[in-house]
Amino acid sequence: MRYSPRLLAGLATTVAAALALSACSGSSPSSSGKDAAKGYDPKATVEITWWTGQTTEAEQKAEQLAAEYHQLHPNVTVKTSAGATVTDDLLTKLSAGFTSGNYPDISYAFGSWAGELAESGRTQDLRDFVKESSFGWDEFPAAARETATATDGTVIGVPALVDNLALLYNKTLFDAAKLPYPTDDWTWEQYRAAAKKLNDPAKSIYGTAYSVSGSEDTTWHLWPLLWQNGGKILDGKKPAFNSDAGVKALETLRAMAVDDKSMYLDQTDEKYSPLFRSGRIGMIMSGPWELLELASSKTKYGVTQLPGTDGDHQTVSGPDLWVLYNHDDANRAGASRDFVKWLTSKETDAKWNLAIGNLPLRTTEKDTPEYANYAKQYPAGPTFVDNLANAKQARPTVSGYEEMSRNVGDAIAKVLQGKAKPKEALDEAAEKSAGVLEDN
Known part of the structure; x- marks a missing residue:
């Protein structure tokens, strides 16, 4: 399976x-x-x-x-x-x-x-x-x-x-950039700095990657950053992901995608893993399903827990x-x-x-x-x-999560593609999701 x-x-x-x-x-x-x-x-x-x-x-x-x-x-x-x-x-x-x-x-x-x-x-x-x-x-x-x-x-x-999601990194690319490997103590600032140094447009190498398909794959990668910043997905049946914590979490990703241009934006969910294995992406946030393909490849890689915020390294399962x-x-x-x-x-x-x-x-x-x-x-x-x-928190088991996830995924995709700002995009997603959640 x-x-x-x-x-x-x-x-x-x-x-x-x-x-x-x-x-x-x-x-x-x-x-x-x-x-x-x-x-x-x-x-x-x-x-x-x-x-x-x-x-x-x-x-x-x-x-x-x-x-x-x-x-x-x-x-x-x-x-x-x-x-x-x-x-x-x-x-x-x-x-x-x-x-x-x-x-x-x-x-x-x-x-x-x-x-x-x-x-x-x-x-x-x-x-x-x-x-x-x-x-x-x-x-x-x-x-x-x-x-x-x-x-x-x-x-x-x-x-x-x-x-669960962890940080996978390509050792060959880190060695070529003369960068120390990630550790379990890494912060998001260190992650961003490494992604920027690994990035090499001339060789079509990206520091990191993120899905912008708008699917659950897009959405659930944001939840660890939200939780690490003290935020939550819902407050009862009301959207709460558009809090200051949510905005800060999304801004962390936006800076890499838009300002640094060190993030490969995957429109399909299906490309960033093969690109990581082929040495085109330095780091990805992904899960244990990657191990089977990596075992049959020649990729030299390592795995650590996700970067943290103030010592909090929460992930999502x-x-x-x-x-x-x-x-x-x-x-x-x-x-x-x-x-x-x-x-x-x-x-x-x-x-x-x-x-x-x-x-x-x-x-x-x-x-x-x-x-x-x-x-x-x-x-x-x-x-x-x-x-x-x-994995100290779980996605909420509530009717309406699916549609809310789609709204949040669309918001993330807009922001990472430079089409919206984090606050306005998350507010729009919350407004779209409120009725769906409260009706269930």
Whole structure:
């Protein structure tokens, strides 16, 4: 499973409306006020559906996992499907399924979808289930647990993948510029200074890069700087990202893009990683999904935590979820819970998530042989694992986040391209987002 949170946020309004309509159906299952698995018989013969949202290679692994679980529990059949051709389309497929009644027991979901799914009325409430001592809820990173939890305390799923943003740097370019490598103590001022020195227009080399596609990839890269400056995304249901802290955060990026011209502006989200690997970009803010490609390249690179503000090196995590749905069938609900508990256990997760380069879901996996092999294969992996401690806040699990993200992403893109000033752009994004958030 290979993940990057480059979401097609333009689908947000249509999908959110469809989810809202499906939640209004009086005959539809609802997560509110009841335990979907009450009366579950672990010996009952049952079939559950699992939309994995994965690529062909990972889908084959999912089928193997389903078969392995069936061997352990012969009365339970796990029917797997990708759910959609690409993961980005899965939310649209789910919303259509909620309306028709054809939706799975378990599905993969980007963390930024959590608010919309929680509002659908189709999810199970797992808050008591995850509190069971045998589940080990506290072994998951705090940001992942927070993402799975709606504003009313409902837990709609279990973390499927955890990540975070760190600073990746190209050692070859630093050596050529005779610059010392970044350290965990770096400030944003040092980052900017290094980007300016690395920049070499004559050789088409940029000091750093940023997405200006307006997608979630654009938006979530701003959140660490916002938090480090003491800001927050929302105040209740009201936008708060356009505070002085938000303006300062965006100005930090604007100075590199507009004043220094040391920032490569990626219109697609897809170009800056290959350019980094090919020695055209000196530094990028990115996540552990880069490690697989870097392992097969000849790039000499290093990883540190993000630059900080006054000693604060907060990062952002984009956890994804296995969301569990209610079909008013206690046996399907109970079997889906047991399967996800097994799938995300220390033993199973270490065998399949670590094997394909993802970070461990649970802290207890550090003691496994699989983690030792992972650290050998991906030497920078443990840096990302340790950096999870800097993911102290999560993107809000609220309906309307998707559209707000698109508005913020558009604002960032305008500023970095020199078409607007930080304050006016963020104020405009806040004004556009206010109604969407307050209506949910």
